Amino acid sequence: MAKENPGWGYFRIKGELRKLGHTVAATTIRSVLVQAGIPPSGRRAKLSWKQFLAAQAQTLVVADFLSVDTVFFKRLYVLIYMHLATRRVLLAACTANPNEAWM
Incomplete structure (x- = not known):
C-alpha cells in the first residue's frame, strides 16, 4: 500500500486498513514499513524536479x-x-x- 501510494503516511494507511475491516496501530504499520525498507512518507513523496516533470x-x-x-x-x-x-x-x-x- 505504501509503495503504491507514496504520499500516504502511517495514519492514512491505518485508516484505509480500517475501511477494509482491519484494526492496526500506526506504530505497527511503521514497524512493518521499516522492516520492509520503506522510508516514512515525508521522505518517500519527495520528487526531484526532473522526476516531477517526467x-x-x-x-x-x-x-x-x-x-x-x-x-x-x-x-x-x-x-x-x-x-x-x-x-x-x-x-x-x-x-x-x-x-x-x-x-
Whole structure:
C-alpha cells in the first residue's frame, strides 16, 4: 500500500486498513514499513524536479510569448502553446497589435 501510494503516511494507511475491516496501530504499520525498507512518507513523496516533470509531462502545456522585430522595423508579437510531452504546437498566433481578445 505504501509503495503504491507514496504520499500516504502511517495514519492514512491505518485508516484505509480500517475501511477494509482491519484494526492496526500506526506504530505497527511503521514497524512493518521499516522492516520492509520503506522510508516514512515525508521522505518517500519527495520528487526531484526532473522526476516531477517526467510524471506530469503528459498533461503539461507550455506557453511562450515573444516579440520579433522585422527587417521593416515593425514589431510583431507571437504567442505559442505547445504540449510538453509530444512537443506538438497546439496554437501559434502572430499580430502587430496584441489585445485582450487576441491573448
